[in-house]
Amino acid sequence: MIVRTWRGWTRSSQTSDYEQYLLRTGFQGYIGTPGNLGAYFTRREAEGDRTEFFLITHWESWEAIKAFAGDDPTQAVFYPSDDEFLVDRETTVEHYEVFASST
Template structure:
């Protein structure tokens, strides 16, 4: 299994709207991709900004590529992300899972 992580930041006052936007775009995009084994979309307030930390689980590198394309290390963005994000990671992190509850 592969874990994929990404971070982005909004202004605190835009956090709820961005959360709603992610639930209409990103979350269904992750969940509907064959080979996705789950996704956790998290957030935390940090002063005048809110950090969003997305964690997704994938059954294989092929599944990651089905979601992210031929450059899986590049973050996937949606059309209105620019309206909300004040900072973002352009590259994602991947980790190979070697132990867990179902290993």
């Protein structure tokens, strides 16, 4: 299994709107891709007037990740209205190979 992570930040006043947007776009994209084994969308208050979103997804293979992300799986996937919400974002993602799990 491979874990893929990404971070983005919104203004705190947009937290709820961005959550709903993520559920319609990114969440559906992740769980709708064969080989996705799960998705966790998390958030926390950050410094200043910001909320940090941390997305964690689990994949069965690199092929499944590429089916979602394209030929360069290190690049983050963005959706058309992301610029309306994100005040900062990671443009690349991190991948980790799982070597032990309790689930």
